[in-house]
Amino acid sequence: MTKYIFVTGGVISGIGKGITTASLGRLLINRGFKVIVVKIDPYLNVDAGVMNPFQHGEVFVTHDGAETDLDIGNYERFLGIDLNKYSNFTTGSVYSEVIAKERRGDYLGQTVQLIPHITDEIKGRIYQIGKDNEAEIVITEIGGTIGDFEMPPFVEAIRQMAVEVGRENTMFLHVSLIYTLPNGESKSKPTQHSIRKLQELGVQPDLLLCRSSESLDEAFRQKIALLCGISENYIFEGLDTKCVDEIPLNFERQGMGHLVLKRLGLEARPPMDAEWGAMVEKLKNPKQKARIAIVGKYTTGSDAYISVQEALKHGGIANEAAVEIEWIEAESLTEHPDLESVFQNADGILVPGGFGYRGIEGMLVAARYARENKIPYLGLCLGMQCLVIEFARHVAKLKNANSTEVDEETPYPIIDLMHDQRAVADFGATMRLGHYPCVLKENTKSYIAYQQPIIVERHRHRYELNNQHRSQLESAGLCFSGLSPDESLVEIAEVTEHPWMVGSQFHPEFQSKPLAPHPLFRDFIAAVLSHQCKVNHPEEE
Template sequence: MTKHIFVTGGVVSSLGKGITAASLGRLLKARGYKVMMQKADPYLNVDPGTMSPFQHGEVFVTEDGKETDLDLGHYERFIDENLTRNSNFTTGLIYQSLISRERAGDFLGGTVQVIPHVTNEIKSRFLRIEEQTDADVVITELGGTIGDIEGQSFVEAIRQFRKEKGLGETLVIHCSLVPYIAAAHEVKTKPTQHSVKELRSMGIQPDFIVCRSDHEVDADIRAKIAHFCDVDEGCVFENSDCASIYDVPMHLAEQDFDGKVLDRLGLERRERDMSAWVSFTDRMHAANKKADTTEIKVVGKYTQLPDAYLSVIEALHHSGVHYGRHVKITLIDGEELTAENVDEMLDGADGILVPGGFGQRGVEGKILAAQKARVEKIPYLGVCLGLQVAVSEFARDVAGMPGANSTEFVPGCSYPVIDLMPDQEDVTEKGGTMRLGAYPCKVAPNTLAAEAYGEELIYERHRHRYEVNNAFRQQLIDSGLVISGLSPDDRLVEMVELPEDVHPWFVASQAHPEFKSRPTNPAPLFREFVRASIARHEGVDRHEICAD
């Protein structure tokens, strides 16, 4: 029977519940258990696909095409499993499902209520992922903070689910802030006591408490929390800030966190093998200590919130560790780039990356960044929109198409080298209607893309509505642009690049390869882009840069 672990948060948001949950998932998988994870978000949006990255961070896309919360990216990177659309659901999705059923007459004229209908629908989501994945353990993170009005139906569903499953089949981990008061020179337990009191008032007694703090929470403080919150003293864990999120699993393992979880669930304490993970973190810290850094400048539009490019940043870090180098990432606002300051703003860049995005703001700055990379032979990686601006720049400055652009930004431009995909023309709704999820791509032989992937057919995840306009494809090819990736039917351009005799490394992908990057297995295009950037920084041929 599948065991269920629920992770809740108290006092404040952004505590790192997702990292705590993902770390536990990694530890349990390292003990040979099949782990699946999901996020329950109490907001009314059906999914985060229409939400601003400034509010919500990046939208993470699953293999099967679901737009999800960014925590799913953490889950995938930590447990190294592809999650599905069943791994993220919201209040909006729950209500949408219930209202559709009510309109269809499924409730036979009965009154539809929060209890039992909403809570039953939530519980069905807990069971659905269990049934479809055959997991030994399902870890569910509840978004938000205990005490939020919008989260109450989820907490009630968890209470009911625990009662129905019976003793030993579920457990609750409560992550709570233990703040440090500088004037008093001590950490304070009262916020955690009140948070647990609130949780208990809703019918849930946590089995474990994880104390989040920027200072050490010593044994005496943890014992005090255990006493006032009615949990076993050995079930309160310290999770103070680590140098990296990737240090958290071993920090918790040193406190026997996973072992005690297994004991509470009645599961065997199999031997834990974290050797690959520890090897990665050791190499990461060794690389970060190096004074010499390779600088990669990311030219985007949501640069005030780094979480908007979370998977991109992590994929770059994974790649840097792969080669034993420290990679410095600088975010540049494309809206601030002009012809007058582009050289100054991008000065010192060993590599330039333009990530995905929507809307016209900052596009001309991104085109200038692509131009600088092309002309000055700086390694360049374009992701989604980064491909589209690279093609527009090449069309303008090399292929003789002045004013070339995307019809997303300039509908009446003379050379619409980027245009709306034909199957998107009649789409009016915004949410969940783009080209989403993993699609196949044929990789052209003897290209940089082929060297990176080492395979003729690859699958990468997508999230876009616009594509390279086939009416201009041949003109671009004749001018020297290499089409290095195509859909199997040859209809859609998936990757482009410049020949190696023209540029040392210039590749762009319509897909988002960052979503599949893992700490111990970096995304191929990111890996080779970082390799080329390191080579530029060190003044050597990129083939001289080898894995650490």
Template structure:
């Protein structure tokens, strides 16, 4: 049967539970075990789809169209395993399901309580993932920090589950912080001790401690933690800060995390195959060239708002032996100040997705700058819509062209609502979400990059290219290189009289992997290299084995 690993966090938030869970998933997969990873989030929102990126970071979209926490992106990238809507559970979705049952009378007039009704629903969601995907190991990350009021039902549920599925089939892993106090010149274990004490008060004894630190943990401190927290010393794992998240699996492998997990779960010890991952990290740390890429967006104050975009760029940089440096540019600034003051000298311009009118004209100005100066450009979702508006205004002569999202009264809505979206009132989960097919036009840049006639990409948007203006844009030099199979929806546009100018309505960043960068991002990086490094030896694309 499936084995269960529960990952909790203590001391502080944002300690890296998601990366630890994803890294353990990578280590188990490297041993030929199948893995799935579930995220239990304590917030009451049904999903993060209506939450501000400044508060929550990016919204990751699964193949089946679920809007989820960004940690699911890490899970997919590290394990190369597709997640679904079943892999993301929030307090809001749990209570909604229980209340819906109560309204239908499913509880036969009984009093509905946190225990057993809420905890039973949580356990059912965990077991549903195990039943649906049947992995060898299901890793479940509990969001928040031990001691948070909102996470208590989840803690109680995972405590109960050990009895339900058998003690030998469950492992509790606690991720904590070991702070270094500079004035005292020593690392402190007391926060971890208190965190474990809090966990024990809930009825959970951790089997493994993963200790986040900025330096190696002395053997004496590991022994101390072992004694005070009742965890074997070999199960006190150091998770030292790394230059890249992709090094973390290698660090945890050297610490013996997977070996101890398998031993505790009474599973076969298999030799890991991390050769490809090690090669990828070596390439990351030994670049042959440097490129500066501008990301022009409205949420640049929080880089996590574009997390998958940044990681997709990094994957492409690794594949091309490039040291990628990002220049974050707030698109609102470009609406009032000279664009060249911010974009001069960059090797590529990327305009990511977003919602709302704020900063849009700045994005349009950045796109015009890249087009005029033949700087490689990649537009994603809203980035494509802005590219269409820029072209309509500056090349097709429609000076008032706009999106109906930004100006409902515009006389030239080159971007408009999908017909099926016209009467939608609710915001959450009502967009065009998930994976859709796209037909590629032969002899185009898209065809050269994808090397395929039919592709499948993930979407998250309401507005589309307005087909009323299709012929006008085609006549003025634009190429529509990707459409829905029936030809109705425009998915990719490009400008052939440019070294690299392409924009897509979907979100290719969600499908990029460290060992398999997305074709659009890889092509974007190769174009930047070709323009900035004329040495033929450095222009040759580097394939990831």
């Protein structure tokens, strides 16, 4: 019998339900259970594809091309598995499907209502993902906050599931904020109200995770247990931490894994978390430091680049190094008088993805500075395109070379709209998305990183390198080290006369995991540390 765990949140949004869900999944996987995770987002958008990164954060792309919530990335990294388009759905997608069924006549003329039609669609999706993956445990995170207008249909659906599969096969985990006053006093009233609101909807939490900046004393635990109807043994601390990867270990130390198995009637198994613990030790006790400047369009909202940050951290783990990030707003570089002062603390430069013309010229400035000063550079999607445009302008001498996304009248359209994108009208889910193969050229930095001739990576783009200019750029010293199998699409570009300057049209950050750092990020950090050593100890050259 598949077991179901439902995670809800109270008091405020952004409280850490996603990391809690991912960490619990890690505890169960460490015990050998087959776990799958689902994230439900209550907003009316069909998916996250066209949402504002400043407001919503990163759009995470799965291997099958779904544009999903950033929490799907957290799940993949913590659980060490690849999820798919069924692991994230929204109010918009649920209503779209129900309306489509009504138009087809699937409901045979019934009056379509929230109950049972919407709730049945929600339940059906959760049941199906467990069945498709032959999961022993399905963990479902309900996005948003209890009390939001959008929440009741989803809470009603999981309430019904508890009835259908049996209360013994379901567990409700509630994440709530314990606010600490300036005088150090912890207040439980917001959490009490949150749980009572949940109870009004027919759900009684089994486990409470208290997000807090201070540890909870015994009297406080007893008070919450009494007023919220939750066993004191099932009240856990979620203390603030700078190292999110340590959270599964913190939960384990509190006995969460054991009690969850007990609550669900599952076999008690000892945790096998040595590998995860060793990874955390490397993260917490680095032997050296790598300083990376990220020159991007959305640096004021760093959640827009959360997978990039995590992948850099993973590259640091592989090199036993701490990665320090300096955020640089691309637009600020356009006419900056002293670039040396801007990049004086940077051992490496990374230019991430993005859309539109804003900040492009600043990214080109960063690419040129990295090339001319032999600073290791990694370009991701748009960052790869900027590498190529800058090289075209200043090395291949193609004056005013550009992308047609930025300048439709450029005399040298080095980057151009993909042919299969020219007739696209809708922006949602219409880009080149998901896994595509790439053939690597031997004796290149990319081949050295991957150590295999063919790779498969995740994409999210509409524009590509214009093949009409490939031979010119190659003659000038640009190496196209990764191509699509039919050689029609450039996947990776490298500057030959540079210690390490690589750009990928795909997004390698989406496949990097703490226990399996991505090869490009691993070698980028290695190149950064080598550059740092040469700068600090030039006499050793």
